[in-house]
Amino acid sequence: MAPDDVGTSRAGAGAVACDSSSWSCARAGEEKGATVAKAADDGSSRSRAAFGETVSVLRRYVVQETLAPLRQLGRRLVFGLSGALLIAIGAVIALIGMLRALQTETGRTFAGHWSFAPYLLTAAAAVVALAGFVAFGFRGVVTRGARPRSGSESRKSRR
Numbered sequence: 001m002a003p004d005d006v007g008t009s010r011a012g013a014g015a016v017a018c019d020s021s022s023w024s025c026a027r028a029g030e031e032k033g034a035t036v037a038k039a040a041d042d043g044s045s046r047s048r049a050a051f052g053e054t055v056s057v058l059r060r061y062v063v064q065e066t067l068a069p070l071r072q073l074g075r076r077l078v079f080g081l082s083g084a085l086l087i088a089i090g091a092v093i094a095l096i097g098m099l100r101a102l103q104t105e106t107g108r109t110f111a112g113h114w115s116f117a118p119y120l121l122t123a124a125a126a127v128v129a130l131a132g133f134v135a136f137g138f139r140g141v142v143t144r145g146a147r148p149r150s151g152s153e154s155r156k157s158r159r
Helices: 032-105 117-146 151-158
Strands: 005-008 016-019 024-027
Touching (some): 032 117
Antiparallel strands (some): 005 016
């Protein structure tokens, strides 16, 4: 073995010789610098593949953590708005029914100078109903803000 040879692998045709003075290795029958260049090319293709995989993982993460929750939010928003619209339509129909009942079923009680009373009573009922809906809607917001929940309690409340 030559003094500047660090080691030579004896794997047959693919034997690799390494030179300690220049830290370059070469397979049998190749120049010493060619193998290092080939290894650098393999490294850059590996780094490109790793970069591509990182971008792919990042893209899947962004979709999972942003787009999927936005889709779920959109579904909840559609159901919430359609439910609110249906409740509002039902409340208007109920208030019109209350007004008609006060006007027709009370006989002469609200006749003459008291003809405004059914409208006033219906408006008062609408304000009370609206206050009840608002209080019901903000009930969860006030409760969540008052006391922080532990992990197990918040999982139970989402079910």
